[in-house]
Amino acid sequence: MNAIIVSALLGVVMMFSGIFTTNKTIIKNIATVGVLVLLAANLMEMNNLFSFDINTHDLIVTQRYGLFFNCIAFGATFIYLVLSASDITEVGVNAAEYFALIFFVLCGVAILSSFNGLLMLFIGVEILSIPLYILTGSDKRNLKSNEASLKYFLMGSFSTGVMLMGIALMYGATGNFGMVHSSGLRGAIIAAQQPPYLLVAGVILLFASMSFKVSAAPFHFWTPDVYDGAPSVFTSFMSTIVKAAGMLAFIRVFENLFTVLGPTWHIIVDFAIVSTLLIGNITAVFQQSVKRMLAYSSIAQAGFMLFALYANNTEIAKEGMLLYAAAYSLATISIFAVLIKLQDYSLDGFNGLAKKEPVLAFAATVSLLSLSGIPLTAGFFAKYYVLAGALQAGGALWLIIVAVLLAAVSVYYYFRVIQAMYFKEGDPQTLPISGGFKAALIAVAAFIVILGIWPSALLSWLYF
């Protein structure tokens, strides 16, 4: 409960700070300290030191797993603010409001990591999404930003409608708002003499709308446009913390999918995984803009995270999901932080970066290596854990082989950027870069490597 309450309060604090001061440095510092307060509040609940005791009638049930995910999300947000807070204040005139909206999104993250039942799932997804529609359109004079925002909004609320229809049909079949693995639903399946059509239709609609939220194929079409059109700082936030939270909600609502709904569901999940991986990786190869390439790569990474859903709630897959969230968020935040400093987002814009700004090029290289899953970086163990989880749950071997082959394809387009930075001549134009920014980038890169060597450094926190 701590994280939900404190993040909502901090959002209000940020809105008021916008009234009292227009000094961007002060606003930035309040937000950064706020995230630390949020992290501390969450850690206090995790270690049973202090937590708000509110009777939610089991609508919200906090577990150590969800709290630990909160820690990762808030930690990643802290790193994001350290690297990019000054760029957030440059997007428009309402600096404080952007931070307020980020805190409201974090409130949604906290609900999605602890919801129990479809009502709170719906509320959490909406609290997560609505501020993002605004953040996407925050560059008000930019037509691309406007267009991305309108597109995201229309498609997002459309998928909300579909999700609600799914929930309503599931309610009609079972008589409660329990999750897919709940006893009410199992009872309804057993009690039904013929196949429960309402239930099947409802679960399919819910699956489709959750796939939309995490941009899994065939519901990924909005992702490239929205990620490309949104201001780059907010694309960084959307494609990391928000996406990981959406994926966690997806996995939590559908955990034990196959044991409850029967093995036929393998067809649907297999189709979602393979098409997401294929579309994400193959289309990314043809992109000339690095920002758009990262949008497609985030679709591809969602395909890997779906393996945690496929793994049917095994221990290793749950750990893998956390590790994936951490590794993917860190790497993407740092590559976007570098991207924002460049004037030209095309691949040629990276030419010769290693000569001009060796620190930026090095940090980008480590992040790209991690994203492609090269050993000694966090991305390797993240991919290994989710795939091992799928195998352990009795997954089909062909699926794993397809995933590994497509990971090899992803190496191609990630390495094109590295090649441009180190082996091509050019004079990239960059915004002014401070020493603190470079130090933070180095720290993130070190963190990625540490997680790649000792993934248990992170995961052991889950158990004591």
Add this chain to the structure above:
Amino acid sequence: MPIQYYIYLCLALFSIGIVGVLTRRNAIIVFMCIELMLNAVNLLLVAFSKVHNTAALAGDKTSMIGIEAQLFVFFIMVVAAAEVSVGLAIIVMMYRNVHSVDINFLNRLKN
């Protein structure tokens, strides 16, 4: 009245909404169709609530089963209102820049 009629009505409304979203080109009409989808869901939830409540009343005269669906309807209304405020703001922002709310304008990001 049997529950089937309600289900057919709600699915019909919902489908009209979906067809509207997919075929209309005016952002505000698309938005209205989305609202129609949400309201179809509201109607369905209330109908199901009554069904489950009637079934439970047969066993227990003071049963409150089914109340949570009506609660859900209120949440949907509140969230829909929040979406309206954000959505209309976005459409107005769009209108200020291009003087049109036609979503065929949305093709700058394609290339």
